[in-house]
Amino acid sequence: MDPSRLLPLADDVVPERADAARNRTSLLAAAAELVEQSSVEEVTMAAVARRAGVGKGTVFRRFESREGLMAALLDHTEAAWQAAVLSGPPPLGPGAPARDRLVAFGHSRIETGLRHAGLIRAAGQAASRPYAAVSFSSVHVRHLLGEIGVTGDLTYLATCLLAPLEIPVLQQQVEHEGLTLDRIHHGWDDLLARVLRD
Amino acid sequence: MDPSRLLPLADDVVPERADAARNRTSLLAAAAELVEQSSVEEVTMAAVARRAGVGKGTVFRRFESREGLMAALLDHTEAAWQAAVLSGPPPLGPGAPARDRLVAFGHSRIETGLRHAGLIRAAGQAASRPYAAVSFSSVHVRHLLGEIGVTGDLTYLATCLLAPLEIPVLQQQVEHEGLTLDRIHHGWDDLLARVLRD
């Protein structure tokens, strides 16, 4: 993209201009504030732009779309969660037996999922994160399944275990099937027990 | 559903006025035609109205929303599928062992789901059908699980088995995980085998 570069930048990452970076920051801040003081649904792009003191076009140039902006907002939380999974304390993080980690993984996903349900829905399948936090999660679950010694199509099995943890499914369970959170947590344990028994 | 009814109507169902019924029919026809000749996404409410020769307001009065209209379009197909499940030939319909019916159910849902993915997505969680064809399906799956003799929280387990059959999950598997249809079908068989083994 930039053939006349002097310092070798990390691969193909083009640095942002100062004003662009400043606007990105203030837009994220503005969006976060607005989300905090009202429900996600009623946060409009124009409002975010106004609050950040920039034009609407700028919001779209920086974040592609509404979904993109929401995904960016989510990134902080999501990254923290992924860090907890990859290197936090057991049983969610490494150090516990794979089975226990899988149990903890589900419980943790149910909690964070429901806590940020609004944002996650609004983020849709934006950008690199295809559907919820699926890419990362499926690799992780697949890995744990392997460690446990499960055989078969682990990639498919991983997506099947992840599916009941998706926001729309969880909301359907809570709002239309009348399941309590407790019951869902317990159900996850039971599902794992069934799938993993030898 | 049957506008030319002579017998007393069931309870509080108010019959539609002649012009209203006529418009409902032509709107559905117009929508079906438009959907057929281009992808669902680019079918706008105004276009449907124009084609049916009515005002836009009429479309919304008859079908509530875009989702409602799409759900109505889907109803024919969906009803046929439900009929096949409830009273069609085995193994999908009654007559086969419950296990086999569950296997057939998944395969059938994967096929019909992907075939009408566009409409189903566009129908969202409109009206009575909360999320995909979930209400009906969860009752059915729950029933089959009972027949098989599975014990535990069947309601939750049913939603867990249904989750991997949802359109977004299927599309994620096909488009981002690179799974083939064959692999998904096999995976379903395998998932059932794991969950149902005694």
Add this chain to the structure above:
DNA sequence: GGTTTAAACGGACCCCGGTCCGCTTTCATT
């Protein structure tokens, strides 16, 4: 400091889903 150029900016503009309300049509009653 001046020049140049690619990037960023902003807000007018477009499209679409959805609402509103004054006018028209149906149809039950007489």
Add this chain to the structure above:
DNA sequence: AATGAAAGCGGACCGGGGTCCGTTTAAACC
């Protein structure tokens, strides 16, 4: 056939997401 009221109708209108393009600005090079 006339009439009254409830239901239906249609299209102007609104708000929100997304695009476009003439103008401004950062920053690399002189």
